[in-house]
Amino acid sequence: MKTKIRKIVTFVEETRTEMGQPVNPPTRRAAAAAVIENPFAGKYVPDLTELMEVGEELGALLAERAVAALGISGPSAESYGKAAAVGENGELEHAAAILHPKLGTPVRKVLGKGAALIPSSKKRGGPGIPLDIPLGHKDAAFVRSHFDGMEIRVNDAPRANEILVAVAVTDSGRPLARVGGLTKDQIKGEDGLR
Amino acid sequence: MPEVLVRKRVVTVEEIFHEGGPVSSKPLRRVAALAVIHNPFAGKYVPEISGYMEDLKPLGLEMAKSLVAALGGDPKIVEGYGKGAIVGQAGELEHGALWHVPGGYAMRELLGGAKAIVASTKKVGGPGARLDVPITHINASYVRSHFDSMEVGIADAPRADEILLALVMTTGPRIHARVGGLKASEMKGEDGLR
Numbered sequence: 001m002k003t004k005i006r007k008i009v010t011f012v013e014e015t016r017t018e019m020g021q022p023v024n025p026p027t028r029r030a031a032a033a034a035v036i037e038n039p040f041a042g043k044y045v046p047d048l049t050e051l052m053e054v055g056e057e058l059g060a061l062l063a064e065r066a067v068a069a070l071g072i073s074g075p076s077a078e079s080y081g082k083a084a085a086v087g088e089n090g091e092l093e094h095a096a097a098i099l100h101p102k103l104g105t106p107v108r109k110v111l112g113k114g115a116a117l118i119p120s121s122k123k124r125g126g127p128g129i130p131l132d133i134p135l136g137h138k139d140a141a142f143v144r145s146h147f148d149g150m151e152i153r154v155n156d157a158p159r160a161n162e163i164l165v166a167v168a169v170t171d172s173g174r175p176l177a178r179v180g181g182l183t184k185d186q187i188k189g190e191d192g193l194r
Numbered sequence: 195m196p197e198v199l200v201r202k203r204v205v206t207v208e209e210i211f212h213e214g215g216p217v218s219s220k221p222l223r224r225v226a227a228l229a230v231i232h233n234p235f236a237g238k239y240v241p242e243i244s245g246y247m248e249d250l251k252p253l254g255l256e257m258a259k260s261l262v263a264a265l266g267g268d269p270k271i272v273e274g275y276g277k278g279a280i281v282g283q284a285g286e287l288e289h290g291a292l293w294h295v296p297g298g299y300a301m302r303e304l305l306g307g308a309k310a311i312v313a314s315t316k317k318v319g320g321p322g323a324r325l326d327v328p329i330t331h332i333n334a335s336y337v338r339s340h341f342d343s344m345e346v347g348i349a350d351a352p353r354a355d356e357i358l359l360a361l362v363m364t365t366g367p368r369i370h371a372r373v374g375g376l377k378a379s380e381m382k383g384e385d386g387l388r
Contacts, residue, residue: 005211006210006211006212006213007208007209007210007211008208008209008211009206009207009208009209010206010207011204011205011206012204012205012206013202013203013204013348014202014203014204015201015202016200016201016202016203017199017200017201017202018201069205069207128345130349151349153347154208155324155345
């Protein structure tokens with residue numbers, strides 16, 4: 001593997017009740033995050049190809065870890081998202097190089113499908129900075145019950161010359177979703193939107 | 195005593211390959227199981243609360259099992275442990291102390307009679323409060339290479355009338371441990387200290 005990984009962290013959240021109402025079955029989200037060395041920290045490098053390849057490696061690794069943490073098969077996943085935090089010696093564009101060109105294809109391979117855009121967020125910051133990973137349904141971005149987000153953080157990352165990269169996967173929408181809109185049983189799944 | 199109501203559970207796994215030094219052939223894993231429960235004593239002073247410790251034992255055992263499962267199912271690979279609690283603002287620190295007995299019991303039960311005291315910490319805090327859970331060797335508190343900690347927390351917990359309970363296990367020493375002291379290979383394992 002080309003990517004230099006210091007640490008991998010997985011998170012699983014299971015919500016069983018909300019405002020005293022049982023959530024049955026419980027909603028579950030998982031995120032897998034890698035803390036990697038930023039090969040371009042501290043200098044301006046015009047060509048970011050290396051980080052795009054890092055994104056490809058991490059897409060497969062993190063999607064597999066997140067799905068495994070939920071104990072489900074890839075195709076059973078319902079929503080997904082991705083995010084990165086660049087340490088202080090890097091550029092926001094380094095996060096963009098990891099997240100946007102090549103990370104999505106291997107994620108979709110793990111999940112079987114994934115017609116919808118993978119929602120994303122990025123930022124620069126110091127160790128312990130929270131990442132709010134946006135979540136959307138993997139086959140139809142307009143499924144309102146699955147608009148969500150998952151906060152994660154790793155207290156000792158990213159260091160100045162590191163990047164924290166995360167992929168989140170769920171097997172469900174929000175607990176007690178009840179604000180209408182497109183529901184998952186109405187998905188056509190053709191254009192990635194509805 | 196009142197029923198134990200769980201709103202949410204979170205399992206976090208950290209896998210650490212290096213921290214600037216040589217990449218270890220055996221990555222250190224730290225796992226945390228968190229449960230957010232309703233605090234039945236919130237908002238008032240209740241003199242007699244100790245019966246609730248017994249009620250928390252099944253939850254403790256369930257959390258300890260989820261830790262061992264997250265490590266692959268074999269309790270023999272566990273070398274360090276710790277526990278902690280964050281009490282929501284309508285509760286008192288003493289409510290966090292309810293976790294000492296059931297949290298310790300649960301991990302010892304599963305690890306086959308671990309001898310060392312389970313290191314612990316607690317505090318009162320709001321949603322998103324972080325807790326640095328202390329970690330020591332399961333059979334000898336003085337094993338210096340295993341003095342460690344894991345930061346845990348949940349963005350939306352504890353609410354005012356909740357308690358966040360934490361159990362933590364690790365699979366080995368700090369990744370680049372090299373400050374001397376009692377080694378795991380030198381411990382007698384009789385008194386829980388050395």
